[in-house]
Amino acid sequence: MSFDKEKILQLCNEWCNNTLMQTLEIEYIDAGEGFLTAKMPVNSRVHQPMGLLHGGATVALAESVGSAASLMFINTEKQEVRGIEISANHLKSKREGTVYCTARIIHQGRSIHLWEIKITDENDKLISLCKLTNMILPRR
Structure with missing residues (x-):
């Protein structure tokens, strides 16, 4: 399978339509x-009541990116x-701006993918560190 960066990004962004990813x-x-x-x-769309980035929104971002990343290998x-x-692990709070989420493959098996996911701010400061395990299933 050849790697086509633009095609992958286009596909991932199209799949966000009418989903939680679009909402976030x-x-x-x-x-x-x-x-x-x-x-x-x-x-404010991703804040918790104290005006900080909600941990649940952070985890939703991490799982969205890690799951989409597995699509590159199947x-x-x-x-x-x-x-x-x-x-x-949420290590630093954030009130406003942008967070960046990068998923990197740790293990790529036939049925299991393991990802390390780092969420950073605009200054490359680590906000959260996540680990995601994905199962690869036959399409139904």
């Missing part, structure tokens, strides 16, 4: 061999991706 304004912006990056604005006509476990 997630936009896929970069891809390469073994990684996928997206960005998300931090504003035949989407015959297979599909399911996130089966995610963990997150």
